[in-house]
Amino acid sequence: xxxxxxxxxxxxxxxxxxxxxxxxxxxxxxxxxxxxxxxxxxxxxxxxxxxxxxxxxxxxxxxxxxxxxxxxxxxxxxxxxxxxxxxxxxxxxxxxxxxxxxxxxxxxxxxxxxxxxxxxxxxxxxxxxxxxxxxxxxxxxxxxxxxxxxxxxxxxxxxxxxxxxxxxxxxxxxxxxxxxxxxxxxxxxxxxxxxxxxxxxxxxxxxxxxxxxxxxxxxxxxxxxxxxxxxxxxxxxxxxxxxxxxxxxxxxxxxxxxxxxxxxxxxxxxxxxxxxxxxxxxxxxxxxxxxxxxxxxxxxxxxxxxxxxxxxxxxxxxxxxxxxxxxxxxxxxxxxxxxxxxxxxxxxxxxxxxxxxxxxxxxxxxxxxxxxxxxxxxxxxxxxxxxxxxxxxxxxxxxxxxxxxxxxxxxxxxxxxxx
Amino acid sequence: xxxxxxxxxxxxxxxxxxxxxxxxxxxxxxxxxxxxxxxxxxxxxxxxxxxxxxxxxxxxxxxxxxxxxxxxxxxxxxxxxxxxxxxxxxxxxxxxxxxxxxxxxxxxxxxxxxxxxxxxxxxxxxxxxxxxxxxxxxxxxxxxxxxxxxxxxxxxxxxxxx
Numbered sequence: 385x386x387x388x389x390x391x392x393x394x395x396x397x398x399x400x401x402x403x404x405x406x407x408x409x410x411x412x413x414x415x416x417x418x419x420x421x422x423x424x425x426x427x428x429x430x431x432x433x434x435x436x437x438x439x440x441x442x443x444x445x446x447x448x449x450x451x452x453x454x455x456x457x458x459x460x461x462x463x464x465x466x467x468x469x470x471x472x473x474x475x476x477x478x479x480x481x482x483x484x485x486x487x488x489x490x491x492x493x494x495x496x497x498x499x500x501x502x503x504x505x506x507x508x509x510x511x512x513x514x515x516x517x518x519x520x521x522x523x524x525x526x527x528x529x530x531x532x533x534x535x536x537x538x539x540x541x542x543x544x545x546x547x548x549x550x551x552x553x554x555x556x557x558x559x560x561x562x563x564x565x566x567x568x569x570x571x572x573x574x575x576x577x578x579x580x581x582x583x584x585x586x587x588x589x590x591x592x593x594x595x596x597x598x599x600x601x602x603x604x605x606x607x608x609x610x611x612x613x614x615x616x617x618x619x620x621x622x623x624x625x626x627x628x629x630x631x632x633x634x635x636x637x638x639x640x641x642x643x644x645x646x647x648x649x650x651x652x653x654x655x656x657x658x659x660x661x662x663x664x665x666x667x668x669x670x671x672x673x674x675x676x677x678x679x680x681x682x683x684x685x686x687x688x689x690x691x692x693x694x695x696x697x698x699x700x701x702x703x704x705x706x707x708x709x710x711x712x713x714x715x716x717x718x719x720x721x722x723x724x725x726x727x728x729x730x731x732x733x734x735x736x737x738x739x740x741x742x743x744x745x746x747x748x749x750x751x752x753x754x755x756x757x758x759x760x761x762x763x764x765x766x767x768x769x770x771x772x773x774x775x776x777x778x779x780x781x782x783x784x785x786x787x788x789x790x791x792x793x794x795x796x797x798x799x800x801x802x803x
Numbered sequence: 804x805x806x807x808x809x810x811x812x813x814x815x816x817x818x819x820x821x822x823x824x825x826x827x828x829x830x831x832x833x834x835x836x837x838x839x840x841x842x843x844x845x846x847x848x849x850x851x852x853x854x855x856x857x858x859x860x861x862x863x864x865x866x867x868x869x870x871x872x873x874x875x876x877x878x879x880x881x882x883x884x885x886x887x888x889x890x891x892x893x894x895x896x897x898x899x900x901x902x903x904x905x906x907x908x909x910x911x912x913x914x915x916x917x918x919x920x921x922x923x924x925x926x927x928x929x930x931x932x933x934x935x936x937x938x939x940x941x942x943x944x945x946x947x948x949x950x951x952x953x954x955x956x957x958x959x960x961x962x963x964x965x
Contacts, residue, residue: 486853581854581861584956613882614874662877665870714956719861734860735867743849743863743961745875749884751959 397803398766406772407791411761414590419801420710426800427689428454428707431554433540433547433561435691435704436460436470438718440544440577446489446504451716452706453548453690458537459483459493460546463504470548471506472535482534493534506534542566543573545693545702561687562628568635568685571676572695576723580733583717585742587751589758591705591713592797597750598686598703599634599789601625602773607753610739610746615660616670623682626780631792632688638784639679669739672698673732686789688796696746698729699736711758715751717741811899818897818909818936821943826892829964834879837964838872841945842937845869849950849965852930863952863961875964885962890927891916892965897934906946907936913950915965917958928954928965 397419400408413419428434434453437460441449448461450473457473459482475482475495482495482502492509494501501510508529516522538549540557547557558566587594597603601623605612623638664670675698685693692703700721706714717740721733740747761767774786778795781788821840828836841847850862866872879885895912902908910933917927930952936943950965 579859581851581857581859583851583861583863584853585960586956586958588959607884609882609884610878613878662881665873665877666868668868669871669874730860734862734865737861738865738871741861741863742957742959745878745883748960748962752885755886755959 399798399803400768402776404770404772406770406776407794408768408770409794410766410768412766413803414592414758414761415710417710420707422801424454424456424707426802427797429456429550430800431549431551432689432800433549433554433557433687434689435545435687435702436548437546438544438577438579438702438720439468439541439546440579440720441487441718442468444489446491447487448483448485448490449487450483450485451704453550454707457481458548459534460548461493461504468539468541468546469505470537470539470546471502472537474535475500476508476532476534477511502534506536508532508534543570544577545569545573545691562633564626565628565633565635565685565687568637568683569693572683572693572700577700577720578723578725580719580721580730580737583719583741583743585715585717585751586712587715587754588712589754590710591707592793593754593757594705594713594715594750595686595689595793596790597753598684598692599625599636599793600787601636601638601684601784602787603753604784607749608746613660614662614664616664621681623784624780624782625784625786625789627778627789627792630796631778631789632796634684634686634789634792636682636684636686636784636789637680638682640681669735670697671732672736673729686793688793694740696740697736698732699740700733701740715742814902814907815897815899817943818899818907821936822894822897822911822932826894830890830892832889834876834963837876838869841869841872841948842939843869845872845945846947846949847872847945847964848948849952849961851955852951852953853955855951863957864964872964879962883962885960887920888963889918890963890965891918891924905937907943909934909936913965925958926954927958928952928961930954930965 397410397412399410436451436458437449442460442462445462445464445466448459450459459471459473461469463469473481473483477498477500480495480497482493492501492503499512503509511523513521514523540547542557621638621640625636627634681697683695690705694701701717701719704716706716719737721730739745742748771787771790774781774788777788778792779788825840847866848862849864854861866875893914897909897911900908900910910931912931915928916924918924930950933949934945935947937946
């Protein structure tokens with residue numbers, strides 16, 4: 385129901401009309417416990433593909449990683465044939481978490497509570513005392529092992545990114561992502577990657593405030609002041625903000641507009657200092673090297689509902705959103721380079737990592753921005769935000785002074801949530 | 804460079820004093836003085852135990868020169884946006900791991916309690932320091948300070964050094 389008229393609906397949310405050329409989002413949608421539960425059902429367990437892991441995190445048979453889809457615990461595991469399974473991490477018996485480690489390698493999964501055991505495809509293989517003891521106890525004679533495996537959900541992979549969905553009617557992954565977003569993924573995941581590490585950030589705010597943040601190129605030069613403070617002005621930067629057909633995914637791209645005489649070493653450095661009170665004492669932080677056959681220096685690719693793929697200069701990362709409550713989510717960053725990186729390139733990526741993540745000189749503010757909003761809207765029932773930069777419509781733009789992709793997110797969100 | 808160290812007890816007292824001064828520097832918001840605890844060609848890193856145990860290189864902060872430490876502080880003061888907070892470091896007695904003619908290696912536990920403007924305090928980070936110290940002109944300085952934090956999920960952001 386895109387463009388639903390105002391008025392209370394089943395969720396009790398009063399969504400205001402567009403007004404004064406802008407789009408409005410009621411603050412109650414960030415705070416409401418009932419909305420949060422509905423999101424788990426209609427979005428995270430709904431017809432959406434959630435990112436769960438990189439294939440490079442589980443390269444060998446039996447490798448696993450525990451993670452979440454929304455707030456459902458899942459195990460991502462490579463089975464005996466080399467395929468990838470995503471299993472709900474909940475024993476078929478009485479619901480205990482079967483896998484209690486973040487990562488590891490195993491040949492089977494066993495619940496510690498009553499030792500029910502499963503193979504790597506989630507099939508139940510053993511139930512202690514199934515036939516009782518000395519003729520007493522045991523499971524009913526018609527108990528079928530085949531019907532009590534771990535819940536296995538649909539998995540699809542694009543260039544090493546593993547996605548899962550609870551629904552059989554979710555369109556195939558590449559169709560769900562759309563050609564443009566698949567293209568952006570294939571540009572970055574063009575060869576074998578090497579995982580360089582994770583960073584975790586616990587943010588006391590609603591996950592949708594972060595979904596807005598990564599679809600908002602307008603804030604970049606205003607909130608993140610590192611470059612401006614040190615006179616690292618990006619005069620030539622040009623960019624765009626495009627969406628998929630439904631507006632749910634967003635691709636922010638910025639280029640340096642370098643000319644052909646620039647050599648590779650300088651392609652990303654752009655350290656043109658001008659009148660500035662401060663200069664970096666050690667500019668080696670910004671030393672870069674050309675990674676791609678284009679001039680793109682920044683990509684923020686937001687895939688609905690829980691993934692961001694980023695390239696900022698030579699830093700490459702995926703960011704996964706894990707929801708805990710209306711007021712809390714975790715952002716899990718997995719940084720990577722390429723398997724064929726030489727020592728110098730690897731060193732450049734590790735050093736530039738100072739720019740990103742929870743301690744990133746140019747990205748640490750996003751966590752605080754989310755919390756700033758969250759703190760101020762807690763008691764803001766009835767009020768709404770006003771989103772109009774770039775025209776107040778869910779439209780792609782060939783510039784970065786826009787909030788169009790935020791509106792795209794909300795339109796799709798409302799359709800799934802029926803509000 | 805030849806150095807002679809006093810008895811272990813004396814040395815440990817001296818290292819403890821240094822670490823208390825380091826903590827007071829940060830906790831009392833004299834961050835501009837913080838780089839002075841390091842030699843010019845130093846290495847400072849704040850890394851999760853999760854990455855450290857997996858032998859993966861990514862850190863929350865990594866500086867390989869004293870000038871980079873200076874840049875961090877200028878950025879904190881002038882550029883970065885964060886919730887106003889105070890740190891309170893609680894530091895254990897340093898464990899001297901090794902001692903050579905030129906260098907001392909130590910390991911020390913820390914707890915950083917952060918207090919926000921609201922007046923609410925929380926444990927921001929628990930972990931350990933792994934340090935390499937040298938004596939220059941009579942004064943112990945860090946060649947390397949590696950902060951390995953158990954609190955793998957960083958609350959909101961990290962801007963102030965540990």
